[in-house]
Amino acid sequence: MPASMDMQATEALPRDAQSILELAARSMFELFAHASEGMMLVDRQARVVWINDQYRRFLPALGFEREEDFVGHPVSTVVQNTQMHKVLETGKPILIDLLTNRAGTFVVSRIPLRDSVGTVIGALGIVLFDQPEANLQPLIAKFSLLQRDLDEARRELAAQRSQPKAGVRQSKYTFASFVGASPAAVEVKRQARRAAQSSSPVLLLGETGTGKELLAHAIHASSARSNGPFIGVNIAAVPDTLLEAEFFGVAPGAYTGADRKGRDGKFKLADGGTLFLDEIGDMPQGLQAKLLRALQEGEIEPLGSNRLVPFDARVIAATSRDLAALVREGKFREDLFYRLNVLPIRVAPLRERRADIPVLVEMLGEDIALRSGTAPPEVLPDALALLAGQRWRGNIRELRNVLEQTALSSDSQTIDASQLEKILRGAGLDEIAPALKQAKGPGGAELLRPLSEQVAELEQRAIAAALNATGGNKLATARLLGISRATLYGRMENPDK
Numbered sequence: 001m002p003a004s005m006d007m008q009a010t011e012a013l014p015r016d017a018q019s020i021l022e023l024a025a026r027s028m029f030e031l032f033a034h035a036s037e038g039m040m041l042v043d044r045q046a047r048v049v050w051i052n053d054q055y056r057r058f059l060p061a062l063g064f065e066r067e068e069d070f071v072g073h074p075v076s077t078v079v080q081n082t083q084m085h086k087v088l089e090t091g092k093p094i095l096i097d098l099l100t101n102r103a104g105t106f107v108v109s110r111i112p113l114r115d116s117v118g119t120v121i122g123a124l125g126i127v128l129f130d131q132p133e134a135n136l137q138p139l140i141a142k143f144s145l146l147q148r149d150l151d152e153a154r155r156e157l158a159a160q161r162s163q164p165k166a167g168v169r170q171s172k173y174t175f176a177s178f179v180g181a182s183p184a185a186v187e188v189k190r191q192a193r194r195a196a197q198s199s200s201p202v203l204l205l206g207e208t209g210t211g212k213e214l215l216a217h218a219i220h221a222s223s224a225r226s227n228g229p230f231i232g233v234n235i236a237a238v239p240d241t242l243l244e245a246e247f248f249g250v251a252p253g254a255y256t257g258a259d260r261k262g263r264d265g266k267f268k269l270a271d272g273g274t275l276f277l278d279e280i281g282d283m284p285q286g287l288q289a290k291l292l293r294a295l296q297e298g299e300i301e302p303l304g305s306n307r308l309v310p311f312d313a314r315v316i317a318a319t320s321r322d323l324a325a326l327v328r329e330g331k332f333r334e335d336l337f338y339r340l341n342v343l344p345i346r347v348a349p350l351r352e353r354r355a356d357i358p359v360l361v362e363m364l365g366e367d368i369a370l371r372s373g374t375a376p377p378e379v380l381p382d383a384l385a386l387l388a389g390q391r392w393r394g395n396i397r398e399l400r401n402v403l404e405q406t407a408l409s410s411d412s413q414t415i416d417a418s419q420l421e422k423i424l425r426g427a428g429l430d431e432i433a434p435a436l437k438q439a440k441g442p443g444g445a446e447l448l449r450p451l452s453e454q455v456a457e458l459e460q461r462a463i464a465a466a467l468n469a470t471g472g473n474k475l476a477t478a479r480l481l482g483i484s485r486a487t488l489y490g491r492m493e494n495p496d497k
């Protein structure tokens with residue numbers, strides 16, 4: 001077909017309906033042929049009968065060097081995962097679909113071709129575009145946000161309808177809160193959805209800040225126990241000596257003082273719902289045996305009682321540590337590991353799903369804006385590229401902090417690469433992190449000095465880092481450090497600088 005569209009458009013339209021329709025059909029065909037990434041025709045037997053020049057580009061990626069090895073063959077033998085035969089069978093178009101095969105992932109359209117009496121005589125396949133991740137990113141980002149808003153609205157509505165019992169903690173997040181359309185994110189959500197259908201223990205494995213806690217909430221919220229409580233314990237945050245009481249509770253009279261009346265443990269509080277054991281790898285060994293027994297027997301023994309109390313809670317555990325290695329080192333009981341490891345879900349670090357960074361940035365930006373009562377920042381492409389290249393050891397939590405700091409340090413609505421660089425490189429991350437790490441590690445002569453001196457030093461470094469990060473803006477610095485402006489002035493060595 002020659003490129004005669006322009007000429008015809010300047011001529012008068014033909015008068016009879018048949019010619020107009022033919023003209024429209026031809027124009028549409030040419031439009032698609034030019035604007036799409038490729039077109040193919042199959043006959044009634046689903047054999048490829050024609051491909052256009054653009055389509056020919058895909059042949060090597062599909063594994064064909066010569067056109068005659070492709071054209072003339074049944075489409076299902078030359079294009080994996082094709083659905084063209086479905087269109088022929090049903091006579092219904094598939095107007096938009098994702099097709100993944102060895103050549104990549106494509107957005108495709110499939111349309112049946114009919115003869116003058118309406119019989120299906122073949123089908124037209126159009127590759128609308130390739131690289132859907134890049135092309136559809138704005139759409140996917142928008143969709144995720146809308147879905148989240150919808151989800152929030154629904155939850156609020158549900159909460160209004162059925163006021164929960166006093167003290168019952170409802171889950172904060174659902175699967176829609178877990179933003180991301182990268183293969184790794186989709187796979188995690190698929191596994192988590194399946195886990196929600198079961199009542200077996202779930203083990204969430206992944207670095208800090210990857211969304212393990214969020215997923216635990218989401219699993220609970222879409223499980224059969226969603227009307228029950230969601231109770232979390234962060235094992236790393238509770239002193240070892242208090243953990244047993246925290247888990248199993250205290251019988252009345254076991255202690256004097258505040259605990260005289262007895263206190264329910266988390267197992268009891270989670271009755272009928274979900275118990276989330278965060279940082280399970282930090283569990284002291286003595287308690288590991290007790291936890292195992294509780295899980296095996298479905299019964300707990302509150303401190304100071306000699307009665308066993310049955311409980312009914314679904315356990316979700318999480319850890320950022322290499323639990324299998326802890327087992328090998330003898331620091332984590334193997335039998336407890338197997339008890340918890342029934343449905344393991346590995347949550348990928350952010351650097352393995354960089355495709356999610358733009359949509360996460362958008363979502364986090366909105367969230368930060370909501371909390372601070374400002375408009376969401378616009379992250380410019382150069383800044384986005386910089387974000388995409390980071391290592392993100394702290395994953396989404398770190399991404400959030402960096403965005404928050406950058407937004408705070410800037411007076412403008414936009415975030416560009418240079419503003420970001422300041423925060424990323426700023427003393428804030430480079431200096432404080434090693435200082436903290438050192439403080440956590442064993443030994444170190446520099447730590448064997450008066451505490452007041454060390455605290456004062458760290459304070460000054462933190463203030464300097466925050467001032468640096470905010471370009472000297474004192475209000476922003478105070479907010480960043482979580483103190484009032486007056487306190488900041490009081491602690492600055494040289495407030496007039």
Ligand SMILES: Nc1ncnc2c1ncn2[C@@H]1O[C@H](COP(=O)(O)OP(=O)(O)O)[C@@H](O)[C@H]1O
Pocket residue numbers: 177178179180206207208209210211212213214215363396397400
């Ligand atoms: N996929 C995600 N989409 C949106 N927010 C996320 C996602 N994953 C994590 N977050 C957010 O990042 C922060 C850290 O997540 P969290 O679940 O506490 O991580 P972890 O328990 O693995 O340390 C939270 O504010 C959480 O809401």
Ligand SMILES: [Mg+2]
Pocket residue numbers: 208209212213278
């Ligand atoms: Mg966590």
